[in-house]
Amino acid sequence: MNGWTDELSRARLHVVTGKGGTGKTTVAAALALALATGGRRVLLVEVENRQGIARLFDRPPLPYAEERIASAPGGGEVRALAVDPEAALLEYLDMFYNLGFAGRTLRRMGAIEFATTLAPGLRDVLLTGKVKECVRRVRPTGRHEYDAVVLDAPPTGRVVRFLDVTRAMAELAKAGPIRGQSEGVVKLLHSGDTAVHLVALLEEMPVRETLDAVAELDAADLRPGAVFVNRVNPPRLPERSLVAAAQGRVDAERVRAGLASAGLEVDDDAVEGLVDQAVEHAMRVRAEQRAKELLAEADLPSLELPELTDGVDVAALYELAEVLVGRGVR
Amino acid sequence: MNRLDVDALLDDPATRVLVCCGSGGVGKTTTAAALAVRAAERGRHAVVLTIDPARRLAQSLGLRELDNQPREVRVEGFQPKGGLHAMMLDMRRTFDDMVWAHAGRERAEQILANPFYQTISTSFSGTQEYMAMEKLGQLVGRDEWDLVVVDTPPSRSALDFLDAPQRLSTVLDGKLIRMLSAPARAGGRGIRKIVGAGFGLFTKAVSTIVGGQLLQDASTFVQALDSMFGGFRQRAQATYDLLRSPGTGFLVVAAAEPDALREASYFVERLSAEDMPLTGLVANRTHPVLAPLAASGAQAAADRLERSGDAPLAAAVLRVHADRVAVADREKRLLARFTRAHPGVPLVGVPALPVDVHDLDGLREIGRRLAGE
Known part of the structure; x- marks a missing residue:
């Protein structure tokens, strides 16, 4: 399946995960920009204290507040929030116990870290709870505060545990304020309002991990959304030469003759170097083709994003967002 | 640029421990395995401790199951001049073994059955790092190998490897847990005075959220451990000392990407602040140009x-x-930027293989590339 679907357009919470190093944060940011295109307001959230969003947009570290971080074509707007579990816990406690000044002291003592260590699920409940609050928040006009929320989630290895709030709640007390909140989170995450997207590279390991994650999501009754295939290189060799080249067979004489006809005179070593590079390229393209076939097993909508040789800066994010809009993201 | 001489490092009998660290997804495990294979073929008696290796990489070392013990690598076509053992870390079992080794039978059974122990030994984010260090200490202590190569857990930040054990020991060793579980007892009073009524509220809030039973379990567990080990902190300290001792070297593995190099920079600075021996940077999966043509x-x-x-x-x-x-x-630009910031750090670029490594030949090829052959 290629491209975005209407069903995905109806989601209000877009969770983005992927194996480490696949460019999950970049894709999440580009997706937020794409969704905001045309005048919508989108919130981009991170939860792992990495300040990856600030780095990507070349900004100082984000505070625990929703700040405008970019405008999108057509009057859209992206805001960003770095959720800090400590701040989120204090926010909850404040709501119910009015800790005030003592809260800060406890924080300094490491008491909050301690509480989240006692029950590791608590941290996830707090983070997803904050995300849910953002998704559901309504303006006085009755409209949702955000048309969509994009969550830069933990990597594939941990994402299901992170989203499996039901399981985390089993660790917690049977009553109490956070418990009540969590039930709403469970409802949101398992509804059609949420889609969990996966970022993959066309390499065997990331693809296998993606397939495993899809199976795990299905088993946990969470809805896989789209697969974003990141950093796709253009195939350069003609299809008919590809298989032979991948096995090391490139006609060096033909290459030399071709170069000569273009006015390039090169020595044997250079021809050999060019041929070696072409062979490596062909091997990689073949591996990518195999990875793509494997990925098709997931049977999810897929969207390809090009490799950016110059790295990812703010301008590149807009470029990627444009590609996504071109593939139907809205 | 100061070039890292991998063969000289592997051949030097004074090199006893090599720690491969770096952020996730940069090829740490493969690098560790390739170094161990090369060291063994050059005559060292090496053991490699891998953490969560990809299945095919594990198979290339003949590792089929996670049994938490070093196994001799017997793979067809592998007849090293020295010797090679390999193992995969099982963090739960390492933790269990530690309990069995230090507590009497009855006590150990109590600890293992404690629900809080089960949480800590499987889901706490620092446990894997802590157990990797513990296992490293054991392997060095067994004195059967003259070189131990360790991979580090796939955390988001390379620094986690140094910080997590401390974090875990702070949690388990801390006064907080005693105050929370038995606030009336001595030792808690000082801090209670400072925090005042807020602390009572906090205890109440925490026990409302996590439940009184969990607090009780945690407290029982910590007291049992305390009497058993004489404190987690000392144990973490012993590992730190090992890492700082002569013969240990850290290899920072990074891809030639801004994020991975930024992490590598943090790590390099941290090692120097901790007086830990930095051996060099492995710039993994580079793409050198093979033909001199503009x-x-x-x-x-x-x-x-x-x-x-x-x-x-x-x-x-x-x-x-x-x-x-x-x-x-x-x-080249990214690596030059790193070198400018850390001019003293030896560096070696490892050209990318066009396909995944999944057998011994692949590991040998990586080894050759590490050595600059």
Whole structure:
């Protein structure tokens, strides 16, 4: 399946995960920009204290507040929030116990870290709870505060545990304020309002991990959304030469003759170097083709994003967002 | 640029422990395995401790199951001059073994059955790092190998490897847990005075959230451990001392990407602040240019050939070359920036293999590339 679907357009919470190093944060940011295109307001959230969003947009570290971080074509707007579990816990406690000044002291003592260590699920409940609050928040006009929320989630290895709030709640007390909140989170995450997207590279390991994650999501009754295939290189060799080249067979004489006809005179070593590079390229393209076939097993909508040789800066994010809009993201 | 001489490092009998660290997804495990294979073939008696290796990489070392013990690597075509053992870390079992080794039978059973122990030994984010250190200490202590190569857990930040054990021991060793579980007892009073009524509220809030039973379990567990080990903190300290001792070297593995190099920079600075021996940086999966031809000339020639349609193969080869030059230039720029910030750090670039490594030959090839052959 290629491209975005209407069903995905109806989601209000877009969770983005992927194996480490696949460019999950970049894709999440580009997706937020794409969704905001045309005048919508989108919130981009991170939860792992990495300040990856600030780095990507070349900004100082984000505070625990929703700040405008970019405008999108057509009057859209992206805001960003770095959720800090400590701040989120204090926010909850404040709501119910009015800790005030003592809260800060406890924080300094490491008491909050301690509480989240006692029950590791608590941290996830707090983070997803904050995300849910953002998704559901309504303006006085009755409209949702955000048309969509994009969550830069933990990597594939941990994402299901992170989203499996039901399981985390089993660790917690049977009553109490956070418990009540969590039930709403469970409802949101398992509804059609949420889609969990996966970022993959066309390499065997990331693809296998993606397939495993899809199976795990299905088993946990969470809805896989789209697969974003990141950093796709253009195939350069003609299809008919590809298989032979991948096995090391490139006609060096033909290459030399071709170069000569273009006015390039090169020595044997250079021809050999060019041929070696072409062979490596062909091997990689073949591996990518195999990875793509494997990925098709997931049977999810897929969207390809090009490799950016110059790295990812703010301008590149807009470029990627444009590609996504071109593939139907809205 | 100061070049890292991998063979000299592996051949030096004074090199006893090599720790491969770096952020996730940079190829730490493969690098560790390749170093161990090369060391063994050059005559060392090595053991490699891998953490969560990809299945096929594990198989290439003959590792089929996670049994938490070093196994001799017996793979067809592998007859090293020295010797090689390999193992995969099982963090739960390492923790269990530690309990069995230090507590009496009855006590150990109590601890293992404690629900809080089960949480800590499987889900706490620092446990894997802590157990990796523990296992490293054990392997060094067994004195059966003259070189121990360790991979580090796939955390988001390389620093976690140094910080997590401390974090875990702070949690388990801390006064907080005693105050929370038995606030009336001595020791808690001082801090209670400072925090005042807020602390009572906090205790109440925490027990409302996590439940009184969990607090009780945690407290029982910590008291049992305390009497058993004489404190987690000392144990973490012993590992730190090992890491700081002569014979230990840290190899920071990074991809030639901004994020991975930034992490590598943090780590390099941290090691120097901790007086820990930094051996060098492995810049993994680089794409050096193999033909001395300017990218602009190659592009122009490819344009001409494509217009005429005469030599599609040569045109494609030139496009591949231009792409490669662009990638190589970027990598060189990023590595030069790292070297400017850390001029004293020896560095070696490891050219990328076009396919995944999944057998011994692949590991040998990585080894050759590490050594600059």
